[in-house]
Each structure stands twice: as structure tokens, then as C-alpha cells.
Amino acid sequence: MAAYTLPSGQKVIFLYEDRDQSYKGRGIEDHLKVLECFAAIWNSNYPDKCGRFPSLSATNAWPAGAIVVSSGHHKSNHSIGEDQHITAYVCSEAGWNSVPRRSNACVHIYSMDEDVSMGFMGYWIKNSNSNNFKSKLVLEKLQRALENERKMPPNY
Numbered sequence: 005m006a007a008y009t010l011p012s013g014q015k016v017i018f019l020y021e022d023r024d025q026s027y028k029g030r031g032i033e034d035h036l037k038v039l040e041c042f043a044a045i046w047n048s049n050y051p052d053k054c055g056r057f058p059s060l061s062a063t064n065a066w067p068a069g070a071i072v073v074s075s076g077h078h079k080s081n082h083s084i085g086e087d088q089h090i091t092a093y094v095c096s097e098a099g100w101n102s103v104p105r106r107s108n109a110c111v112h113i114y115s116m117d118e119d120v121s122m123g124f125m126g127y128w129i130k131n132s133n134s135n136n137f138k139s140k141l142v143l144e145k146l147q148r149a150l151e152n153e154r155k156m157p158p159n160y
Contacts, residue, residue: 005149008036008156014043015070015100019145033157034120035076035090041124042113043068046094052111052129062094062132064108069097072107072137072146077120080112088118089128093135105146107135 007017016039018032047067049059058066075091093107100106110130116122137146 005145006152006154007149008154010036010040010043011156012040012043012047014040014068017070017072017146017149018076019072019074019142019149020076031157031159033159035073036156038090038113038115038120038124039071039073039092042092042111042127043071045124045127046111053114053126054128056129058094058109058129061129062109064099064106064134065094065096065132066109067096068094070095070100070105077115077118086112087114089114090120091130093137104136104138104143107137108132110135 005018005021007015009015016036046058049057049066051057052061056062072093072095073090074093077088077090079088080086089112092111092113094109094111095105095107099108109132112128112130114125114127116125137143
């Protein structure tokens with residue numbers, strides 16, 4: 005679990021152990037590059053793969069102040085035909101700074117050719133439900149990640 009601040013200012017929080025941050029040889033640097041491109045696209049109000057704009061479909065999570073990554077690049081167990089993606093919760097500055105912290109968008113973030121080293125391809129707003137990160141386990145992971153703030157990798 006670790007946290008980074010993108011050059012564009014958004015906080016990225018990974019809710020999984022360090023040993024899991026290199027998915028099948030894909031480094032954390034590649035994940036961060038994809039996430040930074042996603043943040044720029046999201047904050048520019050560019051629509052998702054279904055044509056939904058964040059400012060209209062996920063109003064309370066736009067623009068992004070923090071991105072909480074619950075799953076690195078993976079294949080869905082629920083939607084067999086869906087491309088590999090990163091699952092993340094987008095928080096506005098207000099949502100991130102509220103008590104408890106709050107996200108108002110769960111998104112799937114796609115990379116080119118299902119390979120994070122190839123860069124960002126697009127995203128899908130899976131839902132815009134409010135998530136207060138109430139689970140004791142999630143709160144512990146958030147705290148551990150935030151206590152493990154890291155500098156951006158040198159190869160970034």
C-alpha cells in the first residue's frame with residue numbers, strides 16, 4: 005500500500021500490498037502513467053466509452069482530487085468480455101477532504117492493447133454511487149497507504 009502525488013496534483017492511493025504492485029511484470033510506473041493520463045482526461049470532462057461526461061454523470065467526483073486504486077490491471081471476474089482494466093474510485097477535493105472521505109465514482113480505466121506499458125486508452129464510469137470507505141479494512145488500508153507516501157519513481 006502506498007500513496008503518490010501526480011505531477012498534476014492528484015493523490016493516487018493504492019490499496020494493495022507492494023508485492024502486488026507489479027502485475028505480471030508491469031511496473032508501478034506504468035500504472036501511474038495510465039492514471040495520470042486518466043486524471044487529465046477526467047478533469048478535462050472528456051466522455052467515457054459510453055459517452056457520459058464526468059461533470060454530468062459523476063458530478064460529485066469531478067474534477068478529481070484523489071484516485072483510490074482498489075485493483076491494479078486485471079481481467080474482470082464479473083464481465084467476462086470486458087477488457088483488462090484498473091479499478092479505481094474517484095474523489096473530488098471536497099470528497100477527499102470530507103470526514104469520512106468520500107468517492108462518488110467507481111471507474112474502470114483501460115490501457116492500449118490491455119497492456120499498461122502501452123498507455124491509456126479510455127475509461128468507463130461503472131457507477132456514481134457514494135462510497136464513504138466505511139469498511140474497517142479499507143480504512144486501515146487507506147491509512148497505511150497514506151503513511152507510506154512515496155516520491156514518483158525515477159523512471160516516471
